[in-house]
Amino acid sequence: MADQTSLSSAAHVYQRLVPQPVRSVAKTTVPGRVRRKVKRSLAQTLSRREARLHRRALRRVRKAELGGSERRTTAPDGRVGHVHTGLTFDLARRLDHELVTQALDAADIPWFAVPALDDRRIVLAVEQRDKGAVRRALRALLEEHTGYVVSVSPANSDTQNTPGSHVKAWKHFGKARVIRLNWLRTDPTENLWTGEDQGVEIEFWTVNTDLPQERLIGPRPNRVQRSVPRDAPGIEIGLDRLSGYCDIDGDMEPTITLEDFDIPRLEEITFPVDAVLLWQHATPWGEELLRAALRSLHQYAPWIDVVHVLAQAPVPPWLSPDARLSIVPAAPGAEWFLHQLPDIADNFLLLRPGALLGRPVRPFDYFTPHGGTRPRRGRWSAEESFAPWTHAAYSATGRVVAHGYAEGPQPYSCAALSRFTGTGTSPVQVFDGQGVTAVPGTHPMDGLIHHVGHMAGLADPSGEASVTLHAALPGLNQHLERLLVRRDTQQMQFYGLGDRRAQSQGGTKAVIRFLRRYYPVPSVFEVEGPKELDKQS
Known part of the structure; x- marks a missing residue:
């Protein structure tokens, strides 16, 4: 069954609620103006419900008092950037991770980090059933801290210039198996910019109940395995274990992953x-x-x-x-x-x-x-x-x-x-x-x-x-x-x-x-x- 909390158009909801035989009969017997009136009423109801849920998510994000930047500025391509004194690529990566994880925690959405194939980005996994709640939490986050979202799988980046607080920035979310959030950050001189090749990716993992032990199945390969027990215990792990670009002595808190993912990378350097x-x-x-x-x-x-x-x-x-x-x-x-x-x-x-x-x-x-x-x-x-x-x-x-x-x-x-x-x-x-x-x-x-x-x-x-x-x-x-x-x-x-x-x-x-x-x-x-x-x- 489709996730009732995900962002859906009135037409999709109408198709789910009204069986195909009934829709076929209504198409020939019910006047068009009546059908249009029903769909408009349904759209208005969905819009009001969505606005109410968004305001609730926004209150949670603001209550969490997530960290921000010193000020905002305009990037060379016209997008919104955030200014940080002493900015480094490693600091930007850790700030992105902290924002997303704290927003998910504020919405009570379980997550865990995944050792992705691409070292440049931190990857988090959530269950497919939480997809609607994830969208609301992240959209509220991107409204409070202006950033951008694109669909990674299937690949579609035509929303990369649309702020993630806008509904149209999430138009590919329904079919997305992996999305990416990124924030443009710069130093006070605005000569150094980060974010284009970084960001945080969210993978939506599905539950497989075919075996006696339920397993989570990832939407794409990673460094370790695509399938893990759903009840696998979580452990703390440093970001340097997930990305070779990170500082091993980073000041911020470690992240959380599953015990099954705590395996050294093939290219991991363990010596100083x-x-x-x-x-x-x-x-x-x-x-x-x-x-x-x-x-x-x-x-x-x-x-x-x-x-x-x-x-x-x-x-x-x-x-x-x-x-x-x-x-x-x-x-x-x-x-x-x-x-x-x-x-x-x-x-x-x-x-x-x-x-x-x-x-x-x-x-x-x-x-x-x-x-x-x-x-x-x-x-x-x-x-x-x-x-x-x-x-x-x-x-x-x-x-x-x-x-x-x-x-x-x-x-x-x-x-x-x-x-x-x-x-x-x-x-x-x-x-x-x-x-x-x-x-x-x-x-x-x-x-x-x-x-x-x-x-x-x-x-x-x-x-x-x-x-x-x-x-x-x-x-x-x-x-x-x-x-x-x-x-x-x-x-x-x-x-x-x-x-x-x-x-x-x-x-x-x-x-x-x-x-x-x-x-x-x-x-x-x-x-x-x-x-x-x-x-x-």
Whole structure:
């Protein structure tokens, strides 16, 4: 039997209440004006009932006093956005989850989290019988906190620009097996926007009574299983167990799932991952690169455990060590001995000056579950094949090099560095990427260590590369604007900010302006806001 609480048109209700033979007879014997009058009366009754139930749901949502934003604004596409100071993608995901779960709890609707195939979104499951109550609770929520709803299965996104408080935004709800709610959120500068690729999805699970034990059947596959006992006990689970993009030390409460879903994901990384940043240039643009690197880790890799700053120059005054940030004085060339850093994790990301994360990443994007690294393959040329690092790599392993490695953040392991040290091969001379006049090839340390790790089974090179730009590149502003608008690049590498040509042509200032717009949210490692850009020398 259809759910009597779901949103239905008068025609559908008329069809359910009046049998087909009676409707056939009425069509030929009852005047049309009488039938139309009956349907209009039924529509008015349904409208009044729906308005009454919506007001009740709205009162419940308001009584729950769910968290809100600082203010509302208009997104570039005309939709409503919410402003949050200190916004991060991880915070936005947790805010969405908290809003939806508290609205469902206020309406006394049972739910549980599902380990979905897509890590970007948190997925909640409710029973099909509660579908009408879910619609009312969520519509009231979206009226109080303006957001949007679309049908995921079957896919239909023509309501994505209609606020979810409007009835027409729910026109596909009757047939939907999965829906998605999302809120557009931004920081006070309105340079960073979240919500388009995130949100919370609601799956409607049906009850199967064919077996002695009732089971819930999901509408689509997930990471674990599609069928679970209806009476399975619920347990608390951290959001980081459901999404690899989440911070393992998130401040908000854990979510609830069924005991049958508490199974490690295939790509779940259970070991800690640190980050190492090289600080080499005590200049205004050098500080901006360091600040941007810290902000990129804070924004896009909240799962990083401890950040180690390898200081080869006096550190800026706005950088202060704490439990999550250590500053280690070092001499040039110390990066070859990173595995000897005090308290360094066995696996870490190395960010040289100009290396940045461009969008949310997971530990699995850089490491395998058993501790191996996943460096990116890079371009390969005849000049590269004769580079000094390729000769050193052959001497260390007895195998020739077949490809280079891309620029940007580099995954390293202490095991691979120790393996290289054990070969007795001397470190190769490295270059200063911010002083080069053109984009260089593979960094000698990356090529050598990754090749040794690959030969030893400690590295598994992947194919995704970085976007690499030199500050003196003609048409640089166009490339930067494209990166800013799309924000779809996983990692970036900037070279040549110290090059005289880049400074005289304005390329250095252009890159810094881009970095301040791309990373507007201060990181937890900064003790004061950014200073005005000094005149470049």
